Amino acid sequence: DGGITQSPKYLFRKEGQNVTLSCEQNLNHDAMYWYRQDPGQGLRLIYYSQIVNDFQKGDIAEGYSVSREKKESFPLTVTSAQKNPTAFYLCASRISDVNSPLHFGNGTRLTVT
Amino acid sequence: KNEVEQSPQNLTAQEGEFITINCSYSVGISALHWLQQHPGGGIVSLFMLSSGKKKHGRLIATINIQEKHSSLHITASHPRDSAVYICAVSPRGSARQLTFGSGTQLTVLP
Numbered sequence: 001d002g003g004i005t006q007s008p009k010y011l012f013r014k015e016g017q018n019v020t021l022s023c024e025q026n027l028n029h030d031a032m033y034w035y036r037q038d039p040g041q042g043l044r045l046i047y048y049s050q051i052v053n054d055f056q057k058g059d060i061a062e063g064y065s066v067s068r069e070k071k072e073s074f075p076l077t078v079t080s081a082q083k084n085p086t087a088f089y090l091c092a093s094r095i096s097d098v099n100s101p102l103h104f105g106n107g108t109r110l111t112v113t
Numbered sequence: 114k115n116e117v118e119q120s121p122q123n124l125t126a127q128e129g130e131f132i133t134i135n136c137s138y139s140v141g142i143s144a145l146h147w148l149q150q151h152p153g154g155g156i157v158s159l160f161m162l163s164s165g166k167k168k169h170g171r172l173i174a175t176i177n178i179q180e181k182h183s184s185l186h187i188t189a190s191h192p193r194d195s196a197v198y199i200c201a202v203s204p205r206g207s208a209r210q211l212t213f214g215s216g217t218q219l220t221v222l223p
Contacts, residue, residue, distance in 0.1 A: 035213075042117065042199070042213030088154060099144045099203055101161050102211065107154040 002027045006091050006105035013085075013112050021076045021108045023091035029103070030096045032074040036060060037088040037107075046089075049074055050096070078110065085112045116140050119200050119214035126221050132187040134217045136200030139181065146211065147174050147185050148199040156199070159185070190221045 004025040013019045025032065031050045035043040045058030049068040063082025068074055074093075078085045091105040118137045126132050136145070147159040160167050160174040162183075167174050171190075176183040187194055197218050201211040 040215060042115070042215045043201075043211075044213075090154075090156065092156075098207070099161070099163075101146065101158040103158070104148075104156040109154070 004091060004093055004103055004105035006108050009106065009108060011108055011110045013110070015112055016080045018080060019078050019110065021078070021089055021110070023074045023076065023105060024072055025093045026072060027093060027103060028071070029093035030071070031094050032068070033092045033102070034066065034074070034076045035090045035092065037090060043090065046076065085110060115214070116212050117200055117202055117214040119217050121217060122215070123218045124220070126190050126219070128191060128221055128223050130190050132190050132219065134185045134198050134219070136183045136214055137181060138202045140202065141205040142202040143205045144203040145176055145183050146201040146203070148201060150197040150199060150216065192221045192223050195220050
């Protein structure tokens with residue numbers, strides 16, 4: 001079955017360490033997105049990519065980095081520069097049409113202590 | 114002020130009740146989405162609509178473009194409907210896809 005896989009489901013890191021969250025999709029979607037979810041707030045866009053080897057900053061890109069070397073993969077690195085990295089991170093993808101529905105992964109809960 | 118406002122933030126209902134969740138937005142949109150997030154965190158898309166009404170099983174979504182308002186209705190609610198329901202809009206002309214509301218936590222008691 002086609003879908004989006006995020007791994008791991010739970011991730012624990014010490015403050016000051018970089019950490020990379022994985023997102024893989026086999027839906028042949030062109031566009032991929034990373035969102036951050038905090039309690040009581042709507043999902044906020046970190047980075048998005050509409051095509052391989054190209055990506056744009058979202059609303060809260062500071063302290064994060066991404067790459068899009070393959071259509072299927074859009075990993076997110078949370079760097080030590082991110083002031084408050086503990087959150088739930090969701091990856092999503094869709095076809096090129098901006099009005100097509102998003103398909104979401106099951107998320108990664110990152111805890112930094 | 115958020116571009117997308119949902120009400121209520123929390124809703125508790127008895128099994129069988131008719132449920133309504135509201136969403137208001139302040140920008141021009143090309144589409145509005147209703148999403149469901151289960152306790153494990155995964156999100157599924159329920160509806161995408163730009164006018165009128167859509168129905169899927171016990172779920173009904175309506176939108177009034179002039180009033181910038183949408184409602185999600187659940188008929189004959191069931192405990193398995195317990196989840197967070199999220200309204201999101203596709204701002205017209207934006208390639209970023211969606212602006213999200215903060216969600217409505219629905220709990221249906223048996």
